[in-house]
Amino acid sequence: MPTLGFLKKKRTKESTGSKDLDSPTSPTLNSPIAPSLSKTTTGSSLSKTPTAAESQAASKNSQASSTLSKQADSMNPYPQHAYATPQASPEPYQQASHNVPSIQNLIHPANSQSSRPSYQSQNSKSANGGVAPQQQPAQAAPPQVRVTKGKYTLTDFQIQRTLGTGSFGRVHLVQSKHNQRFYAVKVLKKAQVVKMKQVEHTNDERRMLQQVKHPFLITLWGTFQDSKNLYMVMDFVEGGELFSLLRKSQRFPNPVAKFYAAEVTLALDYLHQQNIIYRDLKPENLLLDRHGHLKITDFGFAKEVPDITWTLCGTPDYLAPEVVASKGYNKSVDWWSLGILIFEMLCGFTPFWDGGSPMKIYENILKGRVKYPPYIHPDAQDLLQKLITPDLTKRLGNLHGGSKDVMNHPWFAEVTWERLQKKDIDAPYVPPVRAGVGDASQFDKYPEETEAYGQTGDDPHGGLFPDF
Ligand SMILES: Nc1ncnc2c1ncn2[C@@H]1O[C@H](COP(=O)(O)OP(=O)(O)O)[C@@H](O)[C@H]1O
Numbered sequence: 001m002p003t004l005g006f007l008k009k010k011r012t013k014e015s016t017g018s019k020d021l022d023s024p025t026s027p028t029l030n031s032p033i034a035p036s037l038s039k040t041t042t043g044s045s046l047s048k049t050p051t052a053a054e055s056q057a058a059s060k061n062s063q064a065s066s067t068l069s070k071q072a073d074s075m076n077p078y079p080q081h082a083y084a085t086p087q088a089s090p091e092p093y094q095q096a097s098h099n100v101p102s103i104q105n106l107i108h109p110a111n112s113q114s115s116r117p118s119y120q121s122q123n124s125k126s127a128n129g130g131v132a133p134q135q136q137p138a139q140a141a142p143p144q145v146r147v148t149k150g151k152y153t154l155t156d157f158q159i160q161r162t163l164g165t166g167s168f169g170r171v172h173l174v175q176s177k178h179n180q181r182f183y184a185v186k187v188l189k190k191a192q193v194v195k196m197k198q199v200e201h202t203n204d205e206r207r208m209l210q211q212v213k214h215p216f217l218i219t220l221w222g223t224f225q226d227s228k229n230l231y232m233v234m235d236f237v238e239g240g241e242l243f244s245l246l247r248k249s250q251r252f253p254n255p256v257a258k259f260y261a262a263e264v265t266l267a268l269d270y271l272h273q274q275n276i277i278y279r280d281l282k283p284e285n286l287l288l289d290r291h292g293h294l295k296i297t298d299f300g301f302a303k304e305v306p307d308i309t310w311t312l313c314g315t316p317d318y319l320a321p322e323v324v325a326s327k328g329y330n331k332s333v334d335w336w337s338l339g340i341l342i343f344e345m346l347c348g349f350t351p352f353w354d355g356g357s358p359m360k361i362y363e364n365i366l367k368g369r370v371k372y373p374p375y376i377h378p379d380a381q382d383l384l385q386k387l388i389t390p391d392l393t394k395r396l397g398n399l400h401g402g403s404k405d406v407m408n409h410p411w412f413a414e415v416t417w418e419r420l421q422k423k424d425i426d427a428p429y430v431p432p433v434r435a436g437v438g439d440a441s442q443f444d445k446y447p448e449e450t451e452a453y454g455q456t457g458d459d460p461h462g463g464l465f466p467d468f
């Protein structure tokens with residue numbers, strides 16, 4: 001069984017809460033791109049009246065969540081406080097009624113102009129060769145060469161509020177003093193990284209992020225360090241976490257879950273082609289851009305692994321049985337996690353959740369019994385059964401056809417993958433943000449850091465992070 005302290009926490013608590021950006025030190029300020037919200041969809045609306053089964057399940061949810069009993073309803077493990085306070089406004093995906101999620105979006109995409117604690121131990125057999133990745137075909141933007149070493153310092157930015165916190169530090173909204181644009185800067189405390197034995201992972205995080213370029217992956221612009229902290233400058237993804245949207249919505253309609261799952265599938269396909277395992281898929285790490293497309297952030301556990309590795313890391317709810325059982329594993333763990341993610345999007349809870357105790361979760365994962373609620377579409381259930389299987393010779397994504405087997409599954413039949421890749425399919429939900437002005441309204445509020453950044457002086461860990 002894994003050591004508890006080594007794993008990231010899956011959040012159960014509710015919160016309140018582009019490529020069009022150039023490098024933070026670029027002197028040019030492009031005109032802000034207004035979100036394209038005008039698309040009307042004609043197809044079946046996903047904000048339709050719930051079916052009898054759905055209503056029943058929803059009322060079951062509210063009953064279960066109204067009790068403080070620790071004995072969770074297996075179909076609704078989150079206590080009341082895990083959900084958004086019911087609001088006068090409609091569910092989030094209904095707010096953008098001009099752009100309601102529609103299966104038609106997936107079949108006949110419009111010509112869009114737009115666009116929990118985790119740890120481990122590293123025993124990879126493979127060397128990290130530092131091989132240059134093959135780049136995906138560029139999108140509309142001209143190819144950019146990102147120089148990510150030694151380019152920035154703290155004085156290039158004005159630090160603003162915290163957007164998220166994690167095990168080793170926090171992520172801030174910042175504004176570049178050069179081009180006035182907004183970015184997100186992940187700040188990691190060196191002492192904490194060392195204490196948690198995350199030095200190699202942190203160096204990997206930087207290296208992996210620098211290598212990747214994909215429409216659904218976060219862009220890293222550069223890194224720097226001072227005597228206490230490491231800093232990673234990324235694009236600020238304005239729409240907030242998919243986690244927040246999911247908790248506010250309780251669960252997503254089938255086509256909405258399909259849309260997000262399809263974007264994640266393309267990103268996993270890209271990463272795996274480069275022999276990168278992501279290892280921390282969960283809604284907390286999936287951000288929505290201003291148009292509602294996904295960006296995967298947090299490469300804290302991403303690793304270049306051509307064959308097999310043994311490191312125990314991730315987030316309990318999302319761990320594959322081969323990881324829990326401390327066996328060697330490979331990319332197949334990401335396909336398992338995709339199954340857990342799809343399940344959580346469709347149901348509002350994870351399949352092995354059990355009162356919040358990681359040990360119980362591990363036991364459940366190893367038992368491998370998944371109870372599929374009746375409202376899950378049969379195609380979705382079929383895909384989930386093929387992803388959430390301990391048998392690696394049967395797990396979709398891990399078979400001869402690789403990720404193509406996942407993409408060709410009937411649940412994804414309507415998805416036009418090439419268009420999705422180009423963001424040529426309208427997202428089901430457009431976050432209500434003011435683009436380009438540092439609008440962090442979609443993010444939870446956190447207590448701010450009290451220790452000053454930019455300290456000079458004693459730096460006992462400086463030599464451990466040569467790439468920052
Ligand atoms: N580029 C970004 N833009 C906006 N918010 C971000 C960005 N990167 C991370 N965040 C926010 O910060 C949180 C923590 O960042 P993450 O990299 O996931 O750290 P950890 O490894 O500690 O989980 C995320 O869940 C998200 O809410």
Ligand SMILES: [Mg+2]
Binds near residue numbers: 166284285298
């Ligand atoms: Mg994270």
